C-alpha cells in the first residue's frame with residue numbers, strides 16, 4: 001500500500017505582510033501546490049492521498065477555493081481521505097459538510113477515530129476537529145476493535161515536539177507518542193506542526209508551500225509505503241511553488257545611502273519570489289536607513305520586506321574626544337576605563353543615550 005501524505009496547506013492564508021497583489025499570488029501558489037501534490041500521487045501510482053488537516057482556513061475560505069478543491073479532487077480517481085484540523089474544523093456550515101464531493105473523497109467528520117477498511121487487514125482511522133480550539137486527545141484510551149494493521153490520519157500535537165515547533169503553537173488535540181503503541185496504531189500520519197518531523201510511529205510532513213519567512217528546509221509531502229506487517233518506508237518530496245528567501249545583509253563599510261542601496265540590490269538581484277532582508281552591522285549614526293525608502297529595490301520580486309536587525313551606529317570617536325561639548329567630556333571621562341571592550345561599550349551606549357535613543361543595547 002503506497003500513499004501520499006500532506007497537511008497544513010492553509011489555502012486562503014492571508015499573507016498580511018504582503019501587498020494585495022502579492023498576497024493574491026501567494027494564495028494562488030498554494031492552489032498550484034495542491035495540483036502538484038495530486039500530480040505527484042498519480043505519477044508515483046500512490047493508492048491513496050491523505051490530508052491531515054488545515055487544508056484551508058475556515059475563517060477565510062472563498063467559494064472559489066471550495067470549487068477549486070472540489071474540481072481538483074473530482075479530476076482524479078485517487079481515493080482521498082481528509083481529516084479536518086483546527087483551522088478547517090468540521091461543522092454543519094463547513095465546506096467539508098456542504099460540498100458535494102466526488103465519490104473518491106472521504107471526509108472524516110467524527111470527533112473520535114473512525115475506521116475505513118483500505119484493504120484486507122489494513123484499516124485507516126481518522127478523526128476531525130469539531131471546533132477551532134480545545135480539541136482533546138484522539139488516541140488516549142483508543143483500542144482498535146479488530147485485527148490487522150492500523151494506520152491513523154489526524155491533526156494533532158505530539159507533546160514532546162511542542163517546544164521545537166513555532167512559538168505560540170497551541171496544543172490542539174495533544175497526545176504522547178507512547179499512546180500510539182498502546183492504541184495499536186502502526187503509524188499516524190499527522191498535521192499541525194509546520195516543521196517536518198519523522199518518528200518511528202508518526203510523521204509530520206511540514207507545510208508543503210512556505211507560509212512564513214525563515215522556514216526550515218525539508219518540508220513537503222511524504223510518500224510512504226506500508227508493508228503487510230505494518231512496516232513503513234517513507235521519503236519526503238518537495239512540492240512547493242513559492243520561492244521564499246530570508247537574507248541577512250551586513251552593512252559594514254557602507255558610508256552613505258547609495259552604498260546601502262547597492263549592497264542590497266546586488267544581494268537580491270539573482271533572487272525571485274519573496275525576499276526578506278535583515279540589515280545589521282556597524283554603520284555611521286547619520287546613515288538614513290528607512291525600510292520604506294528601500295522598498296523599490298524589490299520591484300522585480302513577488303514580495304520584498306526590509307527588516308532592521310542589529311544595527312549599531314559607529315561614531316567618529318577621535319573627533320568626539322576633541323569636542324568641547326558634554327559628549328566630548330563624557331568621551332574623555334571613559335578613557336579611565338581600563339578594559340578596552342568595556343570602554344567602547346560604555347562610550348557608545350552613553351553617546352546613544354545622549355542622543356535620546358532608547359535602543360541602547362550595544363552588540
Ligand SMILES: [Mn+2]
Pocket residue numbers: 054085086087155172191192193
Ligand atoms: Mn493546525
